[in-house]
Amino acid sequence: MEDQKKVMLSGIQPSGELTLGSYLGAIRNWAERADQFDCYYFMADMHTITVRQNPAELRRRTVSQLAAYIACGLDPEKNTLFIQSHVPAHAQLGWVLNCYTMYGELTRMTQFKAKSAQHAENINAGLFDYPVLMAADILIYQPDYVPVGDDQKQHVELCRDIAERFNGIYGPVFKVPEPYIPKVGARIMSLSSPEDKMSKSDHDPNGCVYLLEDPAVMAKKFKRAVTDSETSVRFDPVNKPGISNLMQIYACATGRTYDEIEKEFDGMGYGAFKTAVGDATIEMCRPIREETERLLKDKAYLEQVYTAGAEKASYIANKTLRKVYKKVGFVPR
Numbered sequence: 001m002e003d004q005k006k007v008m009l010s011g012i013q014p015s016g017e018l019t020l021g022s023y024l025g026a027i028r029n030w031a032e033r034a035d036q037f038d039c040y041y042f043m044a045d046m047h048t049i050t051v052r053q054n055p056a057e058l059r060r061r062t063v064s065q066l067a068a069y070i071a072c073g074l075d076p077e078k079n080t081l082f083i084q085s086h087v088p089a090h091a092q093l094g095w096v097l098n099c100y101t102m103y104g105e106l107t108r109m110t111q112f113k114a115k116s117a118q119h120a121e122n123i124n125a126g127l128f129d130y131p132v133l134m135a136a137d138i139l140i141y142q143p144d145y146v147p148v149g150d151d152q153k154q155h156v157e158l159c160r161d162i163a164e165r166f167n168g169i170y171g172p173v174f175k176v177p178e179p180y181i182p183k184v185g186a187r188i189m190s191l192s193s194p195e196d197k198m199s200k201s202d203h204d205p206n207g208c209v210y211l212l213e214d215p216a217v218m219a220k221k222f223k224r225a226v227t228d229s230e231t232s233v234r235f236d237p238v239n240k241p242g243i244s245n246l247m248q249i250y251a252c253a254t255g256r257t258y259d260e261i262e263k264e265f266d267g268m269g270y271g272a273f274k275t276a277v278g279d280a281t282i283e284m285c286r287p288i289r290e291e292t293e294r295l296l297k298d299k300a301y302l303e304q305v306y307t308a309g310a311e312k313a314s315y316i317a318n319k320t321l322r323k324v325y326k327k328v329g330f331v332p333r
């Protein structure tokens with residue numbers, strides 16, 4: 001039975017604390033599907049160094065992210081949880097795939113354009129090549145689905161193109177995966193500039209809500225959220241991006257539809273609505289924060305989880321890598 005399960009895979013960069021966006025756009029979806037799929041989730045530490053990091057902080061965030069994954073409902077007995085740099089086959093396949101990816105394709109990646117504008121002093125080759133490593137992360141586990149937020153869709157599409165190109169030359173080596181994007185929560189916007197995506201690299205600390213943040217700080221951010229000059233709670237992302245974003249968050253936190261939310265807050269004004277969204281988010285995050293804090297006290301357990309995860313992941317990854325090496329003509333060792 002186990003062998004027939006579909007495979008799901010995804011990762012998050014430990015480049016900052018986990019955000020409400022990463023949770024609603026990605027992790028929540030992962031946890032909901034853990035029983036149906038054979039799942040691989042990792043901390044994308046190799047991607048993180050495309051931007052300069054403080055080494056001690058990167059180590060701390062990587063382990064803290066693992067604790068948060070488990071606290072979000074990813075049972076290490078049912079999901080393979082690991083650290084990307086512990087499985088060298090990702091980088092090895094990445095090199096091969098570099099030779100099947102076009103320069104022009106990489107120049108079209110919107111995240112590369114945005115990040116090179118943000119880090120103009122350090123537009124390194126890794127930043128440019130990042131989507132190829134991501135394609136290797138994915139293809140090496142032969143997944144059916146890649147659950148990500150809307151902003152990663154372009155990278156998954158490039159991954160599909162690379163897989164199809166490679167398969168076109170050598171036969172069916174890679175499964176061509178589908179992005180798996182939630183209907184609600186795929187693009188959570190900044191609370192302070194709702195035209196922009198909520199992001200861990202947001203310059204305004206009030207724009208980004210962190211999953212493990214103190215509830216009082218979270219409440220304050222929601223109270224200060226930028227809205228518009230009307231008073232009606234109505235879903236209209238073009239004309240009312242702030243309110244629509246808060247509705248999206250509230251819908252995720254409570255399971256209510258936009259119609260239900262409009263009725264619930266009819267005639268109540270923005271103040272009450274913002275407080276309700278803040279309260280619902282705090283309650284959604286509370287058990288995750290408490291469980292993460294508890295898990296972080298047990299470093300030996302976390303180490304055991306990522307060690308076992310790397311072993312299982314390496315086994316599958318090396319199988320794909322051997323096949324690829326053979327196809328391209330490398331002499332087996």
Ligand code: TYM
Nearest residue numbers: 010011012013021022025026044148149152186187188198
């Ligand atoms: P990253 O670390 O930027 O984001 C992690 C996940 O969270 C989603 N996300 C959001 N979803 C909704 N609203 C937002 N504001 C928001 N911000 C982030 C992202 O879409 C993503 O799913 N390149 C990836 C990491 C990665 C990866 C992979 C993912 C590396 N290798 C292989 C899947 C498969 C990244 O930087 O995500």
